[in-house]
Amino acid sequence: MKCIVGLGNPGKKYEDTRHNVGFMMIDELVGRHNWSLDKKKFNGLYAMEHYQSDKVILLKPQTYMNLSGESIRPLMDFYNIDLEDVLIIYDDLDLPTGKIRLRQKGGHGGHNGVRSAIDHLGTKEFKRIRIGIGRPTSPIPVVDYVLGSFPKEEHEAVGSSIKLAADACEAWLNTPFIDVMNEYNN
Template sequence: MYLIVGLGNPGTQYARTRHNAGWMVLDELARRHSIDLTKKNFQALTGNGSIAEQRVLLIKPQTFMNLSGRAAAAAMHYHHIALDHILVVTDDLNLPLGKLRLRVGGSDGGHNGLKSVAESLASKEYARLRFGVSEPPREEREQRGTADFVLRPFSTDEWPLVEKTVGRAADCIETFIREGAAAAMNQFNRGDQS
């Protein structure tokens, strides 16, 4: 079984924000594979199904970003899922909008959701798919930091690229499940954001 975790924040006010890119990708996977992602379990919305003839559990933690790891760890332990069958989808300010980066292991990059996952799983050796959301303009970043920026919705002008990237991220996860992390990294890490 594969565990695919989308990081985000609950509440309709966050639905189309940069910080909820992970949830957008899980919603697309659920749509493509007719997975009902509404069951409440492990402090998350969950959905069981099949992708590439493999059993999958999709989860959207409902604990807010900083405690996302609780849901991931609970699902992993309950279903006895190996670390190499876990993929976490998250937003990334350090990547331009539209860029994807899949990696196994590594740092949390200052992302509190990834930090929570690593702490709760007691390991950093899981796959993470970073969804580029760009960073705020320098002046805004210096005055207000990044918290306000990631909780703002994508602009109307950005939305076509967001939708395209959500689709590419879902394709990447399907490749990860079907062919493994190395194949997915080779195919999607070098792709441009257009």
């Protein structure tokens, strides 16, 4: 069984913000396959579905970003999901809007949701897809920037990166992650 986690903040207030591209990517997969996030447990909303012959869990932690690990770890423990079968998707200020980057491990880079995941998983060695949101071009506090919405001129690029990240997730469900990285990091 594999687990795909999209990081974000719950609630209408945060729905279309830069910090929620992880949630948006989960929504993309749900929409593609007519799945539903109909389970509430482990401080999260999740779906347990089948993709081809494999079981997959999609998780949107409802703990708010900074406590994401409090949802991920209990779900993994309950379903006996190995760390190698977890993929976490989140926003990244250091990538331009519209770009994605896949990694097998890494630090938190100042991202509090990833920091929480590292703390609760006890390691930096988990698969991830970073979706670029770019850095602010004006002097705006980072917290206001990530909790702000994308301007209209970025909607197409953001939509494309979310779709590309969803494609990479689907590929990972039956392809070694290193091969998926080689394909989608180009």
